Amino acid sequence: MPNYNYRGITLSVPDNDSEYKGYFDAAGEGRLVVKKCVDCGLLRGEPGPGCPWCTSINWEWQQVSGKGTIYSYQVVAHTVIPSFRDLTPFAIVLVELDEQRGHPDEHDGLRITGNLVDANFDMEKEENVGIGKRVEVAFQPVEEGFMLPQWRLIDEPDQGFTWSHEAPQG
Amino acid sequence: MAGNPRDKYCIVGVGETEYSRASGRTTRAMGAEAIRNAMNDAGLSPDQVDGMLSYHGGDSTPSTSIQYDLGIRPNFYMDCSGGGSSTEALVGLAIGAIEAGMCDVVAIFRSMNGYSNIRIGGTGARASAPIGGMDLMKRPYGLISAVQQFSYTFTRHMAEYGVKSEDLAAIKVAHSNHASNNPKALMKHRVTVDDVMNSRWIIRPVAHLLDCCLETDNATCVIVTSADRARDLKHKPIYIKGVQGRGTKPGGDFHYQHGPITRVAGHYVGPRVFDLAGVKHEDVDITGCYDAFTYTVMLQFEDYGWCKKGEGKDYVTSGIINLGGKRPNNLSGGHLCEGYTHGMNMVIENVRQLRGTVDDYCPGAAEGDHTYDYSEGGCRQVQDAKISMNMGWGTPAVGSSLIMGNVLS
Numbered sequence: 090m091p092n093y094n095y096r097g098i099t100l101s102v103p104d105n106d107s108e109y110k111g112y113f114d115a116a117g118e119g120r121l122v123v124k125k126c127v128d129c130g131l132l133r134g135e136p137g138p139g140c141p142w143c144t145s146i147n148w149e150w151q152q153v154s155g156k157g158t159i160y161s162y163q164v165v166a167h168t169v170i171p172s173f174r175d176l177t178p179f180a181i182v183l184v185e186l187d188e189q190r191g192h193p194d195e196h197d198g199l200r201i202t203g204n205l206v207d208a209n210f211d212m213e214k215e216e217n218v219g220i221g222k223r224v225e226v227a228f229q230p231v232e233e234g235f236m237l238p239q240w241r242l243i244d245e246p247d248q249g250f251t252w253s254h255e256a257p258q259g
Numbered sequence: 260m261a262g263n264p265r266d267k268y269c270i271v272g273v274g275e276t277e278y279s280r281a282s283g284r285t286t287r288a289m290g291a292e293a294i295r296n297a298m299n300d301a302g303l304s305p306d307q308v309d310g311m312l313s314y315h316g317g318d319s320t321p322s323t324s325i326q327y328d329l330g331i332r333p334n335f336y337m338d339c340s341g342g343g344s345s346t347e348a349l350v351g352l353a354i355g356a357i358e359a360g361m362c363d364v365v366a367i368f369r370s371m372n373g374y375s376n377i378r379i380g381g382t383g384a385r386a387s388a389p390i391g392g393m394d395l396m397k398r399p400y401g402l403i404s405a406v407q408q409f410s411y412t413f414t415r416h417m418a419e420y421g422v423k424s425e426d427l428a429a430i431k432v433a434h435s436n437h438a439s440n441n442p443k444a445l446m447k448h449r450v451t452v453d454d455v456m457n458s459r460w461i462i463r464p465v466a467h468l469l470d471c472c473l474e475t476d477n478a479t480c481v482i483v484t485s486a487d488r489a490r491d492l493k494h495k496p497i498y499i500k501g502v503q504g505r506g507t508k509p510g511g512d513f514h515y516q517h518g519p520i521t522r523v524a525g526h527y528v529g530p531r532v533f534d535l536a537g538v539k540h541e542d543v544d545i546t547g548c549y550d551a552f553t554y555t556v557m558l559q560f561e562d563y564g565w566c567k568k569g570e571g572k573d574y575v576t577s578g579i580i581n582l583g584g585k586r587p588n589n590l591s592g593g594h595l596c597e598g599y600t601h602g603m604n605m606v607i608e609n610v611r612q613l614r615g616t617v618d619d620y621c622p623g624a625a626e627g628d629h630t631y632d633y634s635e636g637g638c639r640q641v642q643d644a645k646i647s648m649n650m651g652w653g654t655p656a657v658g659s660s661l662i663m664g665n666v667l668s
Contacts, residue, residue: 101389108393163414168401169382181402183515196517200516
């Protein structure tokens with residue numbers, strides 16, 4: 090079944106989606122995976138068909154630890170998606186995975202988007218989001234066999250560059 | 260770079276429709292009017308226009324329809340998928356088509372009911388449309404609109420360089436002052452830093468409502484031909500000194516996987532366009548820097564080298580970009596105040612500025628008789644502007660640039 094419904098949005102993941110089907114198949118089993126180049130061995134954060142470093146089109150899925158650090162973020166105060174209105178303000182985070190940080194270039198990393206959520210998959214409080222905070226993947230059940238990778242704060246010291254904006258009071 | 264066409268091609272006509280939020284008509288009707296206005300501006304008849312170029316996001320009308328409405332028969336046309344930064348790039352493609360002998364005179368147009376029909380952010384019904392492919396990694400998390408798509412770049416920039424919301428607001432203030440002297444502008448009133456700060460938040464920490472451009476119904480057109488052909492047309496030709504783009508950052512759509520994330524396409528486009536045009540930063544009198552949001556302006560000023568990386572906040576608050584300043588930016592009010600046109604209006608404005616006949620409130624504006632009194636409701640013509648530079652923004656990863664001048668190098 091290639092279609093799933095989440096917050097009124099139809100997510101279409103057909104069998105011939107060679108980029109994202111394997112990613113969501115693994116997520117449905119509670120595993121976070123990235124693509125690994127079979128030839129040069131480098132991982133890539135975006136599950137594309139070719140290796141950005143060696144052009145090889147031979148790849149395999151590789152499970153990663155699911156831990157990382159918030160690299161950048163945005164807090165949505167106003168959303169244009171009607172079915173997300175009751176969630177505002179909510180944080181969307183760009184998480185840099187622990188694997189392959191700063192390789193092969195010092196600015197490179199495996200970076201994945203998700204919401205910052207609490208133990209119940211409700212949106213985390215705005216004052217708790219910040220660059221440098223440590224997070225771990227959490228798989229939010231959507232439909233039978235389909236889970237959405239989300240991110241939760243973990244009790245580890247901030248890592249690298251840290252910063253957060255001043256959240257409005259109230 | 261082989262075959263530098265510096266000064267061999269010109270923009271000879273510009274035109275637009277009204278900027279509104281309820282055009283009450285089709286993109287076909289608006290496109291026809293904008294092209295007609297540009298032809299009249301140039302002094303060209305339909306049989307003298309034999310090229311058409313447009314860009315769209317599935318929200319416009321093809322050249323092959325509008326040609327009928329104006330009696331144009333193109334020897335060359337192309338309707339490209341595009342968006343911000345396409346304007347400058349299509350000026351370059353028009354030069355290429357003419358250089359290749361495919362046509363002689365090209366009308367470039369953009370037509371969009373960007374407020375009343377198809378809005379850029381994908382609001383309403385489009386927000387709930389089925390999604391697949393790369394959107395699967397963003398949309399389920401509520402990441403959809405343009406201000407969001409670019410904001411990872413600027414949150415990180417604010418963090419690394421200590422930018423405040425007040426710094427961004429200075430850009431809106433400058434552009435609103437310019438718009439107050441533009442009868443065409445959708446938002447003509449001058450705003451203050453406090454007005455921007457007190458408008459509601461859209462995305463923290465990067466944008467209040469007044470940091471965002473104005474979704475607009477409009478069509479726009481610029482006409483490109485050779486300097487030889489330009490000689491017997493109505494206006495002083497505005498020479499194309501150099502054009503580049505759409506150029507990209509490494510990674511393209513997935514640029515945030517590489518770095519530095521705060522770097523934008525101008526870092527790559529800038530040196531090439533300055534080299535082609537044979538000008539230096541200090542030679543440029545006016546700029547047109549794509550203001551989808553106030554932060555796109557600051558990012559581009561830095562990466563095109565108007566200031567050092569991280570000093571954009573000082574550049575935009577220094578007065579340099581204001582009318583009466585050293586190098587004013589977006590003199591029509593740009594996307595933030597005149598109207599959102601996907602980049603076209605900033606090129607149109609610079610053409611009019613270089614002609615010296617900007618359509619402000621001066622009674623003799625059309626004849627180039629300006630007061631240079633920049634108070635509200637007055638003049639917006641920059642005195643003796645000779646060189647302009649446009650910096651088009653598509654995404655943090657995509658940009659184009661165009662340098663024009665009113666004298667030969």
